[in-house]
Amino acid sequence: MAGWNMNLGALFKGQGRRADARAAATAAVVQPMVRGGHRGAADKGSLPRFQATASDQLNNRANDRFASIRAKLRHAFTPSQPVADRRMFAGREEVLKTIIGSIEDQRLHVVLYGERGIGKTSLLHMLTQAAHEARYIVVYSSCGANSTFDETFRAAAVDIPLLFHSGFAPTTTEAEKGSSLADLLPSEPISPRKFGDLCTKLVGTRVLIILDEFDRCESGAFRRDVAELIKNLSDRLGRVQLVLAGVAADLTELVEHIPSIRRNIFALRVPKMSDTEVLQIVSNGEREAGVTFDTHAGAYVVALASGSPYIASLLCHHAGHVALDQGRSTILASDISTAVGRAVGEFQGRIGKPAQAHVRRLFEQGRGEAMAMAARASLTSDGAFSVSEIKAINEVDTRKAQAVVDQLTADGLISQVDEDEIERRYAFIEEGLPTYLWISWAQQNLHPETTPKSRATAAAAAS
Numbered sequence: 001m002a003g004w005n006m007n008l009g010a011l012f013k014g015q016g017r018r019a020d021a022r023a024a025a026t027a028a029v030v031q032p033m034v035r036g037g038h039r040g041a042a043d044k045g046s047l048p049r050f051q052a053t054a055s056d057q058l059n060n061r062a063n064d065r066f067a068s069i070r071a072k073l074r075h076a077f078t079p080s081q082p083v084a085d086r087r088m089f090a091g092r093e094e095v096l097k098t099i100i101g102s103i104e105d106q107r108l109h110v111v112l113y114g115e116r117g118i119g120k121t122s123l124l125h126m127l128t129q130a131a132h133e134a135r136y137i138v139v140y141s142s143c144g145a146n147s148t149f150d151e152t153f154r155a156a157a158v159d160i161p162l163l164f165h166s167g168f169a170p171t172t173t174e175a176e177k178g179s180s181l182a183d184l185l186p187s188e189p190i191s192p193r194k195f196g197d198l199c200t201k202l203v204g205t206r207v208l209i210i211l212d213e214f215d216r217c218e219s220g221a222f223r224r225d226v227a228e229l230i231k232n233l234s235d236r237l238g239r240v241q242l243v244l245a246g247v248a249a250d251l252t253e254l255v256e257h258i259p260s261i262r263r264n265i266f267a268l269r270v271p272k273m274s275d276t277e278v279l280q281i282v283s284n285g286e287r288e289a290g291v292t293f294d295t296h297a298g299a300y301v302v303a304l305a306s307g308s309p310y311i312a313s314l315l316c317h318h319a320g321h322v323a324l325d326q327g328r329s330t331i332l333a334s335d336i337s338t339a340v341g342r343a344v345g346e347f348q349g350r351i352g353k354p355a356q357a358h359v360r361r362l363f364e365q366g367r368g369e370a371m372a373m374a375a376r377a378s379l380t381s382d383g384a385f386s387v388s389e390i391k392a393i394n395e396v397d398t399r400k401a402q403a404v405v406d407q408l409t410a411d412g413l414i415s416q417v418d419e420d421e422i423e424r425r426y427a428f429i430e431e432g433l434p435t436y437l438w439i440s441w442a443q444q445n446l447h448p449e450t451t452p453k454s455r456a457t458a459a460a461a462a463s
């Protein structure tokens with residue numbers, strides 16, 4: 001990434017002098033931009049139609065010679081859904097290997113945490129497939145604000161057949177009837193001890209219980225009970241292991257009561273993707289959809305994604321459709337630029353109206369550069385960031401980084417969230433702001449011609 005940072009640092013260094021010119025240009029940045037590919041008003045009598053039926057049959061009447069590529073493109077880049085198809089899953093080999101090793105070799109419970117859209121659920125899908133191959137029983141559950149211990153683990157017990165309980169031989173009537181562990185649970189709410197007891201009776205199988213979106217549950221009691229279950233299972237060498245995943249800047253934010261179970265868990269912050277991994281998202285899509293990204297387009301996606309698989313997938317998705325709309329199956333850097341415009345519109349819709357108006361004013365006052373620097377630091381460091389992080393990521397000096405913090409704090413766009421022994425840490429006032437600000441700034445200031453094509457070729461060579 002060094003080459004890229006240098007490049008961006010250089011870009012930022014030149015920005016101060018161009019603030020006025022940019023202020024005028026940025027009035028346009030913050031307008032919703034949904035453009036390209038759509039005809040203004042629908043032709044009389046020909047309202048837009050779906051291109052494929054619900055059973056994925058192509059609509060022959062649509063008269064689109066790219067209809068089948070379009071259909072494949074939808075499957076190739078799924079920005080609004082996690083990846084469940086192994087062929088579309090890019091990179092992350094080391095991460096997956098480490099998670100599997102800690103489950104298999106150390107019999108640890110796993111906690112995955114990291115920012116929104118970094119790829120936690122996609123990783124969990126791949127882990128599930130690998131575990132299924134090894135004949136594990138895998139129970140996946142997505143937590144909600146009102147999740148309770150009783151409801152979550154009762155549902156998990158339904159997926160564990162009774163024939164794996166040491167008290168029931170496979171030939172007993174109950175086991176043959178297809179009963180499950182849930183049939184042994186009492187009707188009153190179950191406790192971690194009760195569920196743990198049942199788990200220690202399992203033989204001939206291993207079970208992974210995955211609790212995704214763990215951060216969404218609001219009940220302290222639920223989190224405490226899950227920690228207690230982890231302790232209980234670890235002390236008694238149970239054949240059940242938990243995998244928790246959620247959005248958090250650090251582990252303690254996700255799992256309360258961590259001191260009591262620290263030795264029993266393997267915690268991993270899902271990292272940003274490398275250039276090579278982002279490029280693999282691009283090349284997987286090329287292969288699956290039968291399209292080609294030219295080298296400039298690939299390098300541009302890598303630069304804009306800044307390590308985020310979500311941004312990469314979103315831009316590739318939009319750019320692919322833009323190119324097809326223009327009768328091309330080769331995607332050019334200009335298509336990525338159009339895709340960025342669409343993405344800005346989408347991201348803008350996800351932040352509150354007052355914040356939108358505030359940001360628009362700040363862009364007009366020439367704060368774009370400061371906001372982009374802080375946004376990039378925020379995206380790279382899972383939300384909270386310090387002056388040193390702004391300095392390192394944007395390759396600017398301490399004075400400049402401190403000025404960014406002072407300016408944006410005074411503007412009410414960021415606020416201090418904590419302070420460790422070394423430094424104060426700050427965060428944007430709204431979750432969606434860093435992505436929006438970064439892409440808005442990039443739309444105006446990062447251009448294909450300033451993105452070294454060598455990044456894409458170097459990353460491709462390294463893969």
Ligand SMILES: Nc1ncnc2c1ncn2[C@@H]1O[C@H](COP(=O)(O)OP(=O)(O)OP(=O)(O)O)[C@@H](O)[C@H]1O
Pocket residue numbers: 077078079080081082083088089090091092115116117118119120121122123246247281309310311313
């Ligand atoms: N390894 C990968 N290869 C290809 N695309 C990926 C990969 N990881 C994530 N993505 C893409 O990034 C986006 C976000 O992924 P995912 O939903 O897995 O993230 P998440 O961390 O679970 O997000 P959230 O915190 O919102 O639940 C999806 O569009 C997915 O298609």
Ligand SMILES: [Mg+2]
Pocket residue numbers: 082120121122212
């Ligand atoms: Mg997820």
